[in-house]
Amino acid sequence: MTGRVIVITSGKGGVGKTTTNANIGTALARAGNKVVMVDTDLGLRNLDLLLGLENRIVYTIVDVVEERCKLKQALVKDKKNPNLCLLAAAQTRDKTSVTEEQLKDICNKLKKDFDFILVDCPAGIEQGFQNAVAGASEAIVVTTPEMSAVRDADRIIGLLEAREEIKSYKLLLNRVRPNLIKSNDMMSVEDVVEILSADLIGIIPEDTGIITSTNKGEPIVNDEKSLAGKAYNNVAKRIMGEEVPFLDLEEDSGVLSKVKKFFSNLIGKEK
Amino acid sequence: MAENILKELCNRLLSLFRQTEAKEENAKEVACNRLRVVLMQDRTNLTPELLQRMRRELVELLSKYVEMDKEALELNFDQDGDQMALMLSIPVIRAKDEAEIEDALKSDEDAQEDDESEDNDEDEDSETDNSDEDAQEDEVEDEAEEEISEDETEKEDENLSEDENSDKE
Incomplete structure (x- = not known):
């Protein structure tokens, strides 16, 4: 088996890298793939929390690198899905504890046993980023329709393009708020895609369900009704090569919009 | 007479809407334009x-x-x-x-x-x-x-x- 190593990165912090990682990983595993998530955010690990695995971690990636345990011993199995594993970051160490070469080596070993290796990248463009990218051949750049996030994404794209080992990168637009886009208060999906001129792999709507799902330690893709969950599931399908149309986020069923539609129809007829 | 008042009221209401629309258009456009300039500077120095x-x-x-x-x-x-x-x-x-x-x-x-x-x-x-x-x-x-x-x-x-x-x- 030769798995695909995908790094999930953003430049700016707080745009939803780790949430994206947890959800795409879970969705891919639910679809029957063997998935391992590698948290490279040394000193600021969070992926374990989002998956509800924080109490099960015995060994971390630093333990593997420093040969205190074997790689397989450090992999924590997900509670629900046996296809899903986590290689946790060390919480008490800093970004220099693992080198690019060591991460490359770990990814190469994991490739033999897994279909997908998702690498969760720390924020920033320093060594932590360089390490996380080292073993990957694909990248997902997470951004939101905000100026600072888009600017940082542009920077990250520039850095990814400079790295030969990254064969392709895709854009994931997170925390999209259709109402604000409609009222022209927020940049639209098209605006961001045009400005960054990158291929889109997903549009995730802002969803309060993300907060509750994080609190429970259960990725939102497990919730069939959630719109963000559906959107993440679609991203997973696109990664697997399926062609899935983007969700129509503008579809709103509020009373006000129905009234507006009624009147706009009336005016249209009069003309 | 009443008709005139009604028309006036309608016009005012409409203009109010137009004003807010014009303002809202700015936020997004301003963001796009500012970003284009700043990215240009980032990319080319x-x-x-x-x-x-x-x-x-x-x-x-x-x-x-x-x-x-x-x-x-x-x-x-x-x-x-x-x-x-x-x-x-x-x-x-x-x-x-x-x-x-x-x-x-x-x-x-x-x-x-x-x-x-x-x-x-x-x-x-x-x-x-x-x-x-x-x-x-x-x-x-x-x-x-x-x-x-x-x-x-x-x-x-x-x-x-x-x-x-x-x-x-």
């Missing part, structure tokens, strides 16, 4: 000062050949996919005739000769004499300023506009 200088020099060069509406001259960046393009839009009032062009070129050549001789003098003095170089730069800027005179855009940095004011006084 072109600072606003350099852009302004480029604009000034272009005006200088082009005004030898055409008479143009300097105020309406626009220098922008356009993006088409991966390709970045520098868009210069110049409203031309009329092309200059040959005599005018020759005059302009001649005076330009003279100026260049002067510059060269000045340069040589400086070289003889000292190559690392910064104060002299600064003075020369200032001279160039002043000249350019006179040429553009009142077509300074909002982007123009404060120093220059201040200089302009003092000149007028």
Whole structure:
């Protein structure tokens, strides 16, 4: 088996890298793939929390690198899905504890046993980023329709393009708020895609369900009704090569919009 | 009578909507435009000062050949996919005739000769004499300023506009 190593990165912090990682990983595993998530955010690990695995971690990636345990011993199995594993970051160490070469080596070993290796990248463009990218051949750049996030994404794209080992990168637009886009208060999906001129792999709507799902330690893709969950599931399908149309986020069923539609129809007829 | 009042009310209501719409359009457009400029600078290391200088020099060069509406001259960046393009839009009032062009070129050549001789003098003095170089730069800027005179855009940095004011006084 030769798995695909995908790094999930953003430049700016707080745009939803780790949430994206947890959800795409879970969705891919639910679809029957063997998935391992590698948290490279040394000193600021969070992926374990989002998956509800924080109490099960015995060994971390630093333990593997420093040969205190074997790689397989450090992999924590997900509670629900046996296809899903986590290689946790060390919480008490800093970004220099693992080198690019060591991460490359770990990814190469994991490739033999897994279909997908998702690498969760720390924020920033320093060594932590360089390490996380080292073993990957694909990248997902997470951004939101905000100026600072888009600017940082542009920077990250520039850095990814400079790295030969990254064969392709895709854009994931997170925390999209259709109402604000409609009222022209927020940049639209098209605006961001045009400005960054990158291929889109997903549009995730802002969803309060993300907060509750994080609190429970259960990725939102497990919730069939959630719109963000559906959107993440679609991203997973696109990664697997399926062609899935983007969700129509503008579809709103509020009373006000129905009234507006009624009147706009009336005016249209009069003309 | 009542009809008029009703119409008035309708118009006011409508204008209220139009106003808010116009405002809302700005937030997104402003964000897009600001981002385009800032990304252009990030990607190319072109600072606003350099852009302004480029604009000034272009005006200088082009005004030898055409008479143009300097105020309406626009220098922008356009993006088409991966390709970045520098868009210069110049409203031309009329092309200059040959005599005018020759005059302009001649005076330009003279100026260049002067510059060269000045340069040589400086070289003889000292190559690392910064104060002299600064003075020369200032001279160039002043000249350019006179040429553009009142077509300074909002982007123009404060120093220059201040200089302009003092000149007028």
